[in-house]
Amino acid sequence: MTAEKDLHTLLATMHPVRRDGEFVYVLWPHGKPLGGGIMAAVREAEGLTVVMPRADADSAGLPYDFVGAWITLEVHSSLEAVGLTAAVGAALTEAKISCNVLAGFHHDHLLVPVADADRALEVLHELALHELEQDSGLEHPAPVLRLRTEQPEDRAAVVALTAAAFAVSPVTGLPVEGEPEEVELLRRLFDSAEYLPEFSIVAELDGEIVGHVISSRGWVGELALLGLGPISVVPRLQRHGIGTALMNETVARANAAGERGIALLGSPEYYSRFGFVPSTSLGVAPPEAGWGAHFQLLPLAVWPGGVSGTFRYAGAFSD
Ligand SMILES: CC(C)(COP(=O)(O)OP(=O)(O)OC[C@H]1O[C@@H](n2cnc3c(N)ncnc32)[C@H](O)[C@@H]1OP(=O)(O)O)[C@@H](O)C(=O)NCCC(=O)NCCS
Numbered sequence: 001m002t003a004e005k006d007l008h009t010l011l012a013t014m015h016p017v018r019r020d021g022e023f024v025y026v027l028w029p030h031g032k033p034l035g036g037g038i039m040a041a042v043r044e045a046e047g048l049t050v051v052m053p054r055a056d057a058d059s060a061g062l063p064y065d066f067v068g069a070w071i072t073l074e075v076h077s078s079l080e081a082v083g084l085t086a087a088v089g090a091a092l093t094e095a096k097i098s099c100n101v102l103a104g105f106h107h108d109h110l111l112v113p114v115a116d117a118d119r120a121l122e123v124l125h126e127l128a129l130h131e132l133e134q135d136s137g138l139e140h141p142a143p144v145l146r147l148r149t150e151q152p153e154d155r156a157a158v159v160a161l162t163a164a165a166f167a168v169s170p171v172t173g174l175p176v177e178g179e180p181e182e183v184e185l186l187r188r189l190f191d192s193a194e195y196l197p198e199f200s201i202v203a204e205l206d207g208e209i210v211g212h213v214i215s216s217r218g219w220v221g222e223l224a225l226l227g228l229g230p231i232s233v234v235p236r237l238q239r240h241g242i243g244t245a246l247m248n249e250t251v252a253r254a255n256a257a258g259e260r261g262i263a264l265l266g267s268p269e270y271y272s273r274f275g276f277v278p279s280t281s282l283g284v285a286p287p288e289a290g291w292g293a294h295f296q297l298l299p300l301a302v303w304p305g306g307v308s309g310t311f312r313y314a315g316a317f318s319d
Contacts, residue, residue, distance in 0.1 A: 003076050003077060003106075004075055004077055004078060007082065007083040007084060007087065007237055008131060008215035009075075010075055010077055010084045011084065011087055011088075011127060011128055011131040012128055012131040012132045013075050013086070013128070014073040014074070014075045014088075014124065014127075015073065015074035015075055015128075016071050016072070016073055016074070016110075016121055016124040016125065016128075017071065017072050017074050017118075018070065018071050018072075018117060018121060019069075019070040019071075019072060020026070021053050021054070021055070021070075021190070022053070022054040022055075022067050022068065022069065022084035022088050022114050023039065023051055023052065023053055023054060023068050023069070023070045023111060024048035024051070024052065024053075024054045024057050024064035024066060024067055024068070025049060025050075025051055025064060025065075025066050025068075025100075025111075026047040026049070026050050026051075026052060026057050026062045026063070026064050026306055027047050027048070027049060028041075028047065028049070028050050028062075029062070030047060035060075036052055036053075036056040036057070036059075036060050037052050037053045037056040038050045038051070038052050038139075039051050039052055039053070039070075040102050040109075051102070051111065054067055054184065054247075057201055065112070066100075066111075066112035066113050067113070068100065068113060068114060069111070069113070069114045069116075069117035069120070070109060070110075070111055070113060071109065071110040071111075071117070071120060071121065071124070072107050072108075072109050072110075072114060073088070073107055073108045073109070073124075074107060075107070076106050076107065077103075077106075077107060077108055084108060085103075085108060087127065088101075088108075088124065089101065089125070090108065091123050091124070091126075091127045092110075092112065092120060092123055092124075094123075095120070095123045096115060097112055097113070097116045097119060097120050097123065098112065098116075099111070099112050100112075103126070106295055120275070125236045125319075127235075128236075129237070129240065132205075138227075143205050143206045144205075144211075145203055145204070145205050145242065145245060146203070146204045146205075147201055147202070147203055147204075147245060147249045148196055148202060148204065149197060149200065149201060149202075149247065150197075150200040150201060150202045150212065150214075153169055153203055154209060155190065157208075157209040158186070158202060158209060158212045159183055159186060159187065160228055161209055161210070161211070161212055161232050161234055162180070162182055162183050162212065162232045162234075163179060163180055163183050164185050164234060164235055165182075165230075165232030165233060165234065165235060166181075166182045166183070166230070166232065167180060167235075170266075170267070171218075182229075182230040182232075184199050185230065185316055185317065186214065186230060188316035189216050189314060189316045189319055191316075192216065192314050192315060192316045193217075193314075193315075194216040194217035194218070194314030194315065194316070195216055195314075196215065196216060196217060196226075197275075198253060198257065199214060199215040199226060199250065199253065199254070200212070200213075200214045200215075201214075201215070201246055201249055201250060201253070203233075203242050203245060203246055205237070205242075208234075210234045210237050210242060211231075211232065211233040211234065211237075211242040211243065211245075211246050212231070212232050212246070213229075213230075213231040213232075213246040213247070213249075213250055214228075214229070214230065214231075214311070215227060215228040215229075215250055215254070215262060216314040216316070217314055218263060218311060218312055218313045218314060219311070219312045220284050220307055220308075220309040220310065220311050220312070221308075221309045223260060223304065223307060223309075224259075224260070225259070225260055225262065225263055225297075225311070226250075226254055226259055226261070226262040226263065226264050226313065227263050227264065227311070227313045227314060227317070228250060228262050228263065228264040229264050229265065229266070231243060231246060231247070233246075237280060243244045244273075244274075247271075247274050248274070250262065251274065251275075251298065251300070253303050254300055255300050258302060259300055259302075260296055260299075260300055260302055260303055260304060261282075261299045261300050261303050262276075262297070262298045262300065262312050263279060263284070263295070263296070263298075264276065264295075264296055265286075265291055265294055265295050265296075266294060266296065267294070268293050268294060268296060271296050271298075272296075274298060275298050276297065276298045277280050277296060277297060277298075277299075278292070278293040278295070278296060278297075279295045279296055279297040279311060280293075280295075282297050282299060282303075282307060282313050283306070283307045283308040284297055284307060284308075284309065285309070285310040285311070286308070286311060287310060287311055287312065287313060287317075295311070297311075
């Protein structure tokens, strides 16, 4: 892979990723054979500084002050590239986050205080997005968010995206162990009789699939409705309007197709902005009584009124 030198491209595609664990700077004891999980070293006249996992320093009894989170900028940056470190450093300084930079042959690495790690990632994502949004001339036309029908060759990317989006449970806010259940649900939906190709929509940014939403056939009695979900946006681009674009596209396609209404399970705070209301207010009971106001319905232009019954999702949901 060719090392990137262009600052615009480097910033827009830097892909900051945090390594697991905590890391410390240690002054390596003179004469002690090198060992432990040393990740980087700098020799100075005064001695040898090493960066290593905190746990290794603890077990070797080595003292340290600074405890850092390790963020790698995964873009393959050229050692001759100019300005990446300065731009990243300036953005973090503005956010009052201190940062130590290490340059490897392939990537740049940032060590920031552990407590600031999440904020630092946010600042870096903002910086990359800002760069993406810049129309910096003919060489770099502004990226366009494209919404299109999902194709079979998109499946692997869509599955990976869904796994990433649901890696933290939207219900508990905690990391999910193993594969999130939405991933298997999605696979089953793709293979089900209730799969509706036109309602599996991807959002593509510069050729990368960054969002996906699927709606499948569901019913209240004999009345055919859409059951929306899962919907996923790649974590680094969440809260930038991609989910909104996917929801609006679904509603527009549903109206154009003469669909009657769309049901979903989710946060009323989020979906009410699209016109969703608790399903019970339209005479529709949730598949599980305990879902209460989280089970919502959007009546479309041709909502028939006078509907009464319990919503049934595609079989994949109960499998
Ligand atoms: C939920 C999700 C699809 C929304 O897409 P998005 O692109 O991040 O959202 P948008 O940028 O379009 O909308 C952002 C707005 O919605 C709000 N919002 C986003 N997710 C929310 C949630 N779960 N609950 C309440 N509000 C939410 C934001 O606060 C923001 O509000 P603002 O415009 O007033 O600032 C996306 O965050 C995601 O993939 N989350 C993880 C998976 C998930 O929870 N899926 C839905 C399960 S029902």
